[in-house]
Amino acid sequence: MIHLVSDYLDCQLIDRHGKPVGRIDGIVARFEGDRQPRIVYVEVGSVTLARRMSAKMGRWAELVSLHWGKMRPNPYRIAWSALEADGLNYRVNVDSKSVPTLAWERWLRQHVIHRMPGG
Secondary structure, eight states: OOOHHHHTTTOEEEOTTSOEEEEOOEEEEEOOTTSOOEEEEEEESHHHHHHHHOHHHHHHHHHHHHHHOOOSSSSEEEEGGGOEEETTEEEOSSOGGGSGGGHHHHHHHHHTGGGSTTO
16 A cells, blocks of 8 residues: 555655755546546645645645746646656656756756855
8 A cells, every 4th residue: 555645745856867856745646437546646846835734825825936936837747657766765757957846946046146256
C-alpha cells in the first residue's frame, strides 16, 4: 500500500542532473466510475501549497499568483509516471532550466542578487 502523504508530499524533486526542481506540493487523482482512483500528476507551486492550508488561502494565493507570480502555470503538473525514486528524492527526466517551478528564484538571482556587490 502506498502512503501518499507521508511518502510523497513535500519530497524534493530533482532533475536529470541532480539539481532541485521544487517540492511535491500536491497529488492529483483521477476518478472514473467504479474503478479504483488513479494517481496521474504531482503538483508543484505556491497555489497548491496554500490550498493544503485552506480553500480561502488557496484562492488568495491564486489571485496573488495571477497578478505578481512568475511561475506559469501555477501549479505546475508533472506526470506521476515520470517520477523515479532516488533516495529520499524523486527524479524527473527534465532539465531544471526548462521548467517554470524555479521562476521566482531565477528572477531574484537576475534582478536582486546579481546587482548586489559580490553577488
